[in-house]
Amino acid sequence: MTYKYITLIILTILVSSCALYEPKYREPFDKSTTSENQEIEKTFYLIGDAGYANQGKSTPALLALEKYLDTHKQKGNYTIFLGDNIYPDGMPEEDKKDRAIAEHRLDAQIDAVKNFDGQVYFIPGNHDWYNEGLKGLEREEKYFEKKLKDKKVFRPSKGCALESIEITENIQLIILDSQWYLEDWDKHPTINDNCPEIKTREAMFLEIESEFKKNQDKTILFALHHPLYTNGVHGGKYAPVKHLYPSQKKVPVPILGSLAMQIRTTGGISTQDKQNKQYKSLVKRLETLAKGSNRIIFASGHEHSLQYIEHKGIKQIVSGSGAKNSYATLSNDGLFAYGGQGFVKLDILKNGSSWASYYASENNEPKLLFRKEIYKVIPEFDVSAIPEIKKQTIAASVYEQEGTEKTEFYESIWGDHYRSLYGKKIQAQVAILDTLYGGLEVVRKGGGHQTRSLRLRSKDGKQYNMRALKKSGIKFLQSTVFQNNYIEESLENTISEDILLDFYTAAHPYIFTVIPELSDAIGVLHTNPKVYYVPKQRALGKYNSEHGNELYMIEERPEKHHKDLVSFGKPDDIESTADVYERLRRDEKYKIDEPSYIRARVFDMLIGDWDRHQDQWRWAEYKLENGDHVFKPIPRDRDQAFSNFDGGFLGTLRGLLGFANQFQIYDEELKDVKWINASATRLDRTLIRNSGRREWLNQAKYIQENLTDEAILNAFKNIPPEAKGEDLKLIMKNLKGRRANIVDIADRYYNYLTNLAIVMGTDKDDFIDIERMKNGKTRIIVSRIKNGKKGIVVSDKIFDKKDTKEIWIYGLDDDDVFESRGKADNPIKINIVGGQNNDVYRLKKGRKIAVYDHKSKPNTIDKKGGAKIRFTDNYQINNFDKNQNVLTTSSVLPVIGFNPDDGVRIGPMAVYTINGFHRNPFSSSHSFSGGYYFATQGFDLGYRGEFAGILGNYNLLVDATYTSPNFAENFFGFGNETENNQDELDFDFNRVKLSIYGISLGVIKNGRLGSYFEYKGTMEGIKVDNTPGRFITQEANLQDPEVFNRKWFAGLDATYRYESYDVAVNPTSGMRFEINLGGRANVDEIDSTFGYIKPHLSFYNALTRNRKLVLKTATQGQFNIGKDYEFYQAAKLGDENLLRGYRTERFTGQSSLAGSADIRYSFKQFKTRILPLQLGVFVGGDTGRVWIAKNDTSDKWHSDYGGGFWINSANAMSGTFNLFTGEDGARFSFSFGFKF
Known part of the structure; x- marks a missing residue:
């Protein structure tokens, strides 16, 4: 009978699987929905994973695409093959046996577009990398170029990461080789050799961010092989039949098959699965960048299916069924899914809307399955209702006055800053863009990390920056702190935003007006910013929705059309910092005017300008008669000069977090030359090649001699009259005082700078x-x-x-x-x-x-x-990275927790990180922790040090532990049914005071894909306190006369751990596997030795389509081998050891095993007036037991049940609160901590 039931289940699964490849719709598809009769600007045909045609044949999808292209007008349009152009292993060499079938599979794709009168692009996928990596890509690229007679057909070319192509003034195509990102670069020594601009993954992200900003008014098609979102097999979605046949083999393995699917679904073991650590890091950063832009469409292959997904506003097309079929479902974010072969047609219309049409191959003919409007028509801003401004000047302030009026208590904490000036109105000239500088038009939005700006262009092509004086605190946080977590919408209209806006009042709102004359006095090139009131007006067009009716700074943008400007030095050309670096590497004829650059940098310190990263510089290029090209710096964006970061909070922060020392109080001295120069030190070390201390001191003296009191007075006359007062007098006084100290300041900075020198060739x-x-x-x-x-x-x-x-x-x-x-x-x-x-x-x-x-x-x-x-x-060692961080950083953060055994626990976590030459990912890291336990008056101290570059990819590990003599653990005796008499004898009865000294030395390795390896030798001394009236002295009966003497143990320990979560703070999918094994020996009695094995396995699985309801399961144990272990080395259960309703160390034995299951529900993130919060609740239970070595007659399993809730704010602050009940009663605990 059992056999019949199993057979019936298997047949049911197999039959139902046949229907799983049919189209799936979120809503019924209405074929009448169409973009016809609307003018199309460009059409893109998207097909991926098409490189698997059998010898002598094509594929159904390619044939359907060919027929569609042959019957529709296609001139000037685009076809993009989205990777995996050759299965299974890329392009072999010409003399290899698989070369013929590889060529045929490329030819089948080329044949599909042979009559296509447009541009064809092939992008690489993971399978294209599988034949000698870059060499295989090069062979494939050359084959395409020869067959199609097109040098632009394979993109990105030369094995580089990224290419951005302007299709029209309204459409931009960005192509990313996503496998480039996922590859282990140590296996490709020449990777990025032919890519002058992008040689690191971070540089890739910065370039993508730049492209998004430059093209934010366009529709951007972002083509990459790996999808950001997928509901196919690479996204952990499988047909039921896979639980029987998890591999390609035809032998069913029912139970093991389900386990294999569980591990692959949650574990992300393969880099090709979205759950993988490396894959997720790509998705998270792209997701964050994309959410800051308006109209981006991601198009990918990889999955052998057709899908359309809208995930939290991001649009994802999956078209990877050019040669294969695969399972796909809708899940919580899919609108359409089809597991058969086909292609996608993307129309981008002139009105700004865009439509995706999905076609299946039915008898090799295209059949429309689904059509969706991705973006709607761009609404026009109605400028007819904007009133005409006839005034020449208008009184305005940066902030509303009431927002700048604070109490004395507030100012004692947050500082005075220049807050009052932000609420004070000034008379500002009105800027009408139609007439300003001969008439200006808006080119696009600007791209600052703090600013709200527009780029303007005059009729003669000269560009200007128009920047609102009211900055965006949220944009700053998004670009610096939360690069992998989009938070802009969550922080809008919160107290956090108010605090950030108040933070910006540390910078004088009009100080940029003094910079030109100060710069002229010492011969430093500069822009010429001016204050205007810019009203809403016709010339702003659609930008009226975000701009206008406030104060702005307008200045020239240093670029080639301003070559005639005296303050730019009337150069032959103007270049960016990235271009200058590229030229310095390219040829020795390119040189930096080092004295000019050093003078500008000393000037930075004189005026306290801490924000001098590479984008704050442009470079005037001069072509000399001898053929040399000399670059002279043009500093820009001087709005952080003379900043006043006063107040108790920032003073405390400077002591706790090293990077906060950038934010200083401007005065006559410059106390911290390291941190105020942090953003520019990398430039200084790599651009200054010949100059030494003498040049720095000479330039400091030059500034000291030429920046006269008269020059200072004249410069500060440019401040609006309404903003002149005691603040300005103090700035001028401190400027003169700092001028007197500037030689010493330059000398001290040179001491820090030259401690490490970097020398570069070409x-x-x-x-x-x-x-x-x-x-x-x-x-x-x-x-x-x-x-x-x-x-x-x-x-x-x-x-x-x-x-x-x-x-x-x-x-x-x-x-x-x-x-x-x-x-x-x-x-x-x-x-x-x-x-x-x-x-x-x-x-x-x-x-x-x-x-x-x-x-x-x-x-x-x-x-x-x-x-x-x-x-x-x-790769990290062999590559020169100009942006490599060599700063030493530190942080101190509090950790708070509570449980009934320890009481309230409070303590610091301090981390000191050194970044030097050898990194993995740092040169060394030193973590210091401490905790004080109020219930026992005990404390513990810990140290953990990691040192890179010691043993190849392994870091040296040093651990140390110390506990006070009254640090306590619990002991209730050996056995699975020991008694807890806390109600009669109180908590102290089972507490054991332990004095512990411990040290360990070993090596660790963090794998790039989520694995962790640790091997170490240990030495620890443990002393049990002979406390009268306790269980340990009255009832334990340990039969050891030396139990209260300090015992020393030597040991060996090995740990392997693999973790993968979709979201680390609140997983909806993930797994953790860990196994720890080792042994301990009593150094005084070497025969007293035992071993141990400690396994752990846990999973997170979403139970609902919206992924709000999640099942968390965990199993763990400890198995001691041998009997010569002390009670504090035994296997234990209780509290965090998976019996949350019991006291810590409640049960002690030779072995233990426990399991738990929680149902977790996550509420949608919501705003509060302070911070965005996400709240979740959970209910669950645990069960477990211990075994003793002899005469174990217990068959009891201990259980508990309970629940709790957790909170999280922007992944920077989190807490968990638990209440569980077991046989001993209810138990409450919580923990709370910060992460930066």
Whole structure:
């Protein structure tokens, strides 16, 4: 009978699976819904994963696409193949056996568009990378180019990450090679070699952010192989039949199949599944960037299905069934899903709307299954109702006056800042854009991280920036703190936004007006910002909805059309910082005017301008008669000068969080030269190549001598009269005082800056000559190699050991020669990174020199000279990253918790992180923790240190623990049915005071995909206190006369852990697997040894389509091997050990096993006046037991039940509150903490 039931179930699953590939609709599809009779600007045909045609044949989807294209006018339109152009393993070499079928599969796709009179693009997918990585991509790219006679057909080209293509003035196409992001770059030594702009994943995100901002008024089609959202197999959605046949084999495995599906669904073990850690990091960042833009459509393949998804406002087209079929469902965000072959037609109309039409292949003919309007027509702003402004000036303020009136108590906490000026009205000139600067038109929105701005253009092509004086605090947080979590809408109209807006009042609202004359006095180039009142007006058009009727700053945008401007130096051209770096690498003829740059940087410190990242600079380019090109800096965006970050809160924050020391109080002294220069230090180290201390001091003296009192007075006359007062007098006084100290300030900053020196070659053949000199000095000369000999000198600098502790030398590309010579008793430590191609090392004197170069590429070691040579394909080491952070940071945050055994626990968590040359992901991290327990008056202290670069990809680990003598654990005796007499004898009776000293030394490795490995040796000393009147002294009967003596234990311990969650704070899908095993030996009685195994497995599974209801299950245990363990080393259950309704360490035995299950419900995030909050509730229960070694007759399993709630705010602050009931009564606990 059982056999018949099993057979019936299997048949039911198989039959039902046949229907799972039919179209699925959120709502009934109305075929009359159409975009016809509306003018189409461009059409894109989207098809992916089409590279699996059998020999001599095409695929149904390709044939359907071909017929559609042949019967519809297509001139000027686009067809995009979304990756996986060759199954299974990319493009082999010409002499390989699989080459013929690979070519045929490409030809089948080419044939489908042979009559297409438009542009065709092929983008790479994961399978295209599977044949020697970049080499396979290159072979595929060349094949396409030859067959289609088009050098632009394969995008992005040369194995690079990203390409942005302007289709029309209203449409932008961005193509990302998503597999580039997912790949392990250590396996591809030449990756990004041909990509001058993007050499890191972070640089890719910054470029995408820039493209989104530049094209935010357009419809952006973002094509990438891997979808951000999917309800197919890569998104953890499987047909029921997969529980029987989890692999490609035809043998059913009913129970193991379900377990395999559970692990794949929640675990994200493969990089190709959306649940994977690396995949999720890509999605989270793209999601955050996209939510800040208006009209983005993501188009992807990867899944062998057709899907249309709208996830929290983001539009996702999945069209990956060009050659295969696969299961897909709707889940909570899908509007359409189809598991058969087909393609998608995307129409973008001239009115701004866009439509997606999904076609299946039915008998090789296209059949319309679904059509959806993705974006509606862009509404026009009605400018007819805008009143005409005839006034020449208008009185206005940045903020409403009532918003700037604060109590003394408020100001004592948050500071005075320049708050009153923000609420004070000034008479500002009215700007009518039609006439200003000869007439201006709006080009697009600006892209600042703090500002609300528009880019304007005059009739002669000159561009201007128009920036509102009222900034956006939310945008600043979004771009800096919450890069992977979109929070802008959540913080609008909250007290948090009010606080951020108040934070900005630390900057003087009109201080930018003094900068031009101050800059002229010392010969620093500058923009010429002016204050205007910009009313709503016809010229603002659709931007009237967000702009107008407030105060703005308008200034020239440093770009090529302003080459005639005197304050820009009347250059031959104007470049961005990224362009300057690219040219410095390209050729030795490109140079920085170092004295001018240093003067500008000293000026930054003089005026207290802390916000000097690379986008705050433009560069005037001068072409000299000798062929050199010299770049002179044009600083811009000086609105943070003379900032006054006073108040008790910021003072406290500067002590707790290192980065907060950027926010200083402007006065005569500059106390922290490190942090006020944090945003520019990376520029200083990589742009200044020849100048030393003397130049910094000379420029400081120049400023001191030329910035006269008269120049200061004249500059400050430009402040609006209404804003002049005591604040301005104090600024001028402090400016003069800081001018007197500026030489000392420059000297102190140079001491910090030169502690680490970075020397760069070019992307051509270079000769790097290292000469060790007397008195700890080292001279490094970088010269070009011409005709095999030393040529033009690129840089020449002497470094002094008294100033410089470490030098990093980057040879960059091409064949470089490194030579060291000379003697030195105590030389500076040097790290040499050879870079690409065959580098030659002639190190006659290699002491304190470490060489790093590619392991998989040829290099030549002529002489080693005692240098340490390490050949490695570690991408982070071999790549020069100009944006690499070398700051040392610190933070101190509180942790609060409560349970009945410990009482209230409060303590700090302090983290000190050092970023140096070796990183994984930091050079070293030092965590200090402490906790005081009010119920026992005990405390514990902990230290955990990680040190990178010690053993390859493993970090060195050092752990230390100390507890006070009255630190307590519980002990109720050995056994599964021990008694708890807390009602009669109180909580103290079962408390055991333990004094613990512990230290461990080992190695750890954090895998890039979610794995964690830890191996360590331990030593700990534990002393049990002989406390009268306790269970341990009266009833424990431990039969050990030395139980109250301090015992020392040595041990070995190994841990493997794998974690994957869709959202770490509140998972709806995820898993954790951990196994910890090891052994301990009593060092005084070496025969007293035992081992242990501690496994853990937990899952999160969404139970409802909207993913609000989630089942969390967990199982864990401890199994001691041997009997020579102390009671505090035994297996235990209670409280956090999966019996939440019982006291900590409630049951003790040789082995333990417990399980738990919770039903969790998450409410929708909501706003409060303070912060956005998400609240969740849960109910659940636990069951578990322990076993003892001998005479265990218990068959009892202990259970509890209960629930609680949790809160979370922007993933930065979270708390959990629990109430569970077991046999011993109810138990309440909570924990609360912060994360930055």
